[in-house]
Amino acid sequence: MTRLHLSERNLQQAAEFAPLLPAPQAAHLHSCRLCQGRVATYQQLFTAAARLPKPAFDFDLAATVLAQLPRAKPSFPWALSAVAVLVLGVVTAFLTLFGGVLMQIFQGLSTELGTGLGAVAGFIMAGQCLELLARHRQQMRHLSLL
Ligand SMILES: [Zn+2]
Incomplete structure (x- = not known):
């Protein structure tokens, strides 16, 4: 004891x-x-x-906090989507018209070109992922300060 x-x-x-x-x-x-x-x-x-009863405020706490949050941008920008559809249409038309010629050119090249293109695409994807992660962290830091 x-x-x-x-x-x-x-x-x-x-x-x-x-x-x-x-x-x-x-x-x-x-x-x-x-x-x-x-x-x-x-x-x-x-x-x-x-x-004890839960504390109650004489003002609307949620409305006060929401009023101070930054306004969110529209999550889906329609103008950008229209541009993307236009670009996709042009690329599709190009491939339809010149696809056969491109296939002959690429078949003549070695597979090292394909590997190089794949590596470049991988680097671009990794860069985009890192950019998204950095932006997400910045937004989370901004929210934690509010
Ligand atoms: Zn004691």
Whole structure:
């Protein structure tokens, strides 16, 4: 048995959930009426605090916070989509008209060109992923400051 009485932290631990208490402190609590009384007081305090009504503000907290958040841009820019569709149409028309000639040219080249093109595409994709990750982190940092 510990000779010293329990610390405030141990008393609160015992009041919330007694099995969390380390063994020496639990043994002391088992035999000390003073500490048992303090634990009972903490239990009454915790019970009373749990019964208190939730705090209510006299203003709309959510509206106040939302008013200070930056306005989100439209998630799908329609003008950019129209340009993308136009470019895709031009590329499709080009491939339809000159696809046969391009296939003959590429078949004549070695596979090293294909490997090089694949590597370049991989580097571009990795760069785009890193850019997206950096932008995401910047936005998260901005949100955490608000
Ligand atoms: Zn004690």
